Amino acid sequence: EIFRGYFLTGFPWFSLxxxxxxxxxxxxxxxxxxxxxxxxxxxxxxAILLTFLxxxxxxxxxxxxxxxxxxxxGTVNWTHKSNESSYQVALVQGNIEQDKKWLGSEFENTLTLYxxxxxxxxxxxxxxxxxxxxPSLKRNVExxxxxxxxxxxEKDIQMLILGINTQDQNGQVFNSMISLGEEENIYQKRHLVPFGEYFPVTEGIRSWMQSINLPSRDIAKGDRDQQPFNLGNLRMLPSICYEDIFGSDVLDFFPQSNVIINITNNAWFGKSIASAQHLQMSRMRAIESGRYLLRSTNTGISAIIGPKGKIHETSRPHEYSVITGSFFPMEGRTPYMLWGDTFSLLLSIFLMTMGVIIGMLRFKN
Structure with missing residues (x-):
């Protein structure tokens, strides 16, 4: 599982x-x-097999x-609330189908809906x-x-966070998260989806893809060194889509980040079980870090997740909804923040080595 989570950019989707x-x-x-x-x-x-067989x-x-x-x-609290005052959050689930999302005829309806x-x-x-x-470049909807x-x-909302594409001076397009309100922040997605957001192919294959009207343009990769979103004493770790299936990817944002934000579009998966699977992975990120995780998705499943992985509020999939609730900024470090996946890797190597040694000794005997 560790190998699969890192090899060729990694894909730890079905980890047990x-x-x-x-x-x-x-x-x-x-x-x-x-x-x-x-x-x-x-x-x-x-152990169950050893017992019964x-x-x-x-x-x-x-x-x-x-x-x-x-x-x-489970009784250990690795992290604690940084203050007694909670924050109120609203997660908007627009429920715009993927085949309509980028249609020009639906653009105004999308802006009005949100x-x-x-x-x-x-x-x-x-x-x-x-x-x-x-569904536009930021410069086109200023x-x-x-x-x-x-x-x-006017409504005394301190901050609005949303997903939009941005473009730099060189024409590179980024899958981005921005904020409006008391403080303006921007984050550009760092871990891109192969064959979805970029195409690891030769220029010859790319030209062939263009000739038959297949998508072939790469989304640009955001810089590794980016900062949390700030709002008062909130330090929000930004992540986009499947970035939150990689536990080690976000460790450089800790311990300064005291809450995790994830924005996702799971409409690609239709009505399959994948949206529920993705929610399980988000819950694990909250547990690993001892932070609340606030998850806003296009078609589901949006949720407010507590530091122990408990789902405090959630939406129904494939429905428009606005779910509201509260959360606390959390402080402190979990051991996982310090060593990431290194501990599991070393433990795996140790157990495999011991297995080989024990097997060799048994063979000699």
Whole structure:
């Protein structure tokens, strides 16, 4: 799983540990991330086999040790609230189908839909719209953004975060997250989707793709060194779409970041189970970091997730919705912040080495 999570930019989508997001076994995540949770699950499964197939007492002992240690780890609060005052947040789920999202005939309807979502949100601290909520380059909708900035100030909304494409002076296009309101911030996506946002192919193949009208233009990759979004004492870790399936990708934002923001467009997946799977991964990121995670998606599933992986508020998939709730900025470090996936990697190497040594000794005997 570790190899699959890193090889060729990585794709750890089906890691076993995500099954346990928010469960007793997920208490290992703040120590070694999702890969350590997968390892504990494998050990527990092996212990069950030892118990029932070989009638070994050692299997039962391992199960008892894992249950007790998982429970005890679950009582540990690696992080704590930075203050007693909560923030009010609203997550907007526009529910715009993928085949309509980029149609010129739907553009004005999209702008109207999202602007109207602010109607009943007076006094909300933070409003979050999903990935590429505005299907346009930022420079082409500056008037609309100024209108939004005025509107949120009239409604005493401190900040609006939204997804939009931006372009630099060299013409490179970025999948970006920006904020309007009391403080303006910008983040450009760093971990791009291969064959979705960029095409790792030769120029010859790219020319052939263009000749048959296949998408072939690359989205540019954002700089590695980017800053959290700031609002008062909030330091918000920005992530876009599947960036939040990589636990180690966001570690450079800690410990200064005290809440995680993720904006996503899962409309690509239709009505498959993938949206629910992605939500499980977001829950694991909250557990690993001991932070709240605020997740705004286009078609679902949007959610406010607590530091232990509990879903406090959530939307129904494939419905327009505005979900509201509260969260706290969190302070402190989890062990996973310090060493990332290194601990799980070294533990895996150690166990494999011990397995080889024990196997060789048994063979000699």
């Amino acid at each position: 540990g995500y099954m346990e997001s928010g469960s007793l076994i997920s208490s290992w995540a703040p120590i070694g991330g999702v890969f350590l949770v997968s390892m504990v699950m494998a050990m527990a499964s092996s 070989n009638k070994r007492v050692s299997g039962s002992l391992i199960i008892v040790i894992l249950i007790i240690s998982s429970y005890l780890l 602007a109207s979502s602010l109607t009943n949100l007076e006094g909300t601290d933070l409003v979050i719209w999903p990935e590429v909520a505005i 008037g609309y953004l100024e209108y939004l900035d005025t509107k949120i100030k």
